Amino acid sequence: MIRIKLNSPFDLDNTVTCGQIFRFFKKEDGSYDIILKDRIINVLKKEEELFVTSNIDKDLETVVRDYFDLDNNYEDIYNEIISKDDKIDEAAKFSAGLKMIHQDPFETIIEYIISANNGVPQIANSLNNIAEKFGKRVAFNGNYYYLFPRYKDLKEVSVEEYRNCKVGFRDKYIKGMVDKLNKEEIKLEEFYEMSTKESLNKLMENAGIGPKVASCILLFAYKKYDVFPVDTWVKKVMKQNYQIEGEEKIRKFAKETYGKYSGIAIQYLFNYGRNKEK
DNA sequence: CCACAGGACGGCT
C-alpha cells in the first residue's frame, strides 16, 4: 500500500465515472478497482490523500500519478478556459478536481472504435468480453480480473471471434487495426510526436475511426487537449446554449472559444450537465 | 414484437 498526498483538488469519483474509462469497479468502501495496462489498482481517497494498492508494487506511485495526471497544472488550464464565457466558467468551477486520465494507447484505440454508435454499458461489456477471452487473468482483492490484451496477443484472432465478443459490425475494424499494428504499418508511439492535425488525419485513415473516435483517442491516450469530440450530446448542448448547429461549425466555435484546452472544456461541460442536478 | 440510441461509411445527388 502506498499513500499519495494530494496538493491540488482531485475528484476521484467524477474522474473515474465521467465516461473516460469503462473497466472499473466500485467497491463497498467507496474505493475503485481499476484495470490498467499491466496491473490492477485499488484506489481510495480519504481527506486529501490517496491510498493505493496493486498486484504489482513496482513503480506504483509513478504509474498512479501519471494515470490520474496528478502532476499537471490544472490552474493554468482552468485560467485559460474560464476567461471565455459564463457557461464554461460555471462548468469549470463545478468540475474542479476532474482530471484527464492518461490511458494506454492500444486499449484506447480499441475502446473508441467500439464506442462508435454504441452505448456505455455495451462498450464496457464488449471490452470485458475481449479481455476475458484474450487477456491475462489476475487475482486481486478477492476477485479475478482480466487485463486488456496487447495487440501481439490478438495476432491470430479472427473477425468471427471479435463478433462473438458482441462488438457487432465493428469486428472488422478491430481486426484491421490489430493487423496494422502487428505488421508495424502503424506505430503507437508516432502519435505522441505528431501535431494534432497530423495525428487526427493519420488515425482517420483507418476504417472505423472518424472525427469523434480519433479525437477521443488523442484526448485520452495522447494528452492532446486541443481536440473537440463532437457527439450527439455535444450537438444538443451547442444548439441549446449557443444556437450553433453542424459539426464543422461546432468544432470551429470550440477551437476559437476554448483554444488549446477545448478537449478539457468539453469534459467540464459534460460533467456539469451530468451532475449539477444532483 | 417493435422503436430507438449511438458514429462511421458508402452510395447517392
Add this chain to the structure above:
DNA sequence: AGCCGTCCTGTG
C-alpha cells in the same frame, strides 16, 4: 461538397 440509409446490440 452534403445528405441519408445501413451497420449491431441492448434496452424500454
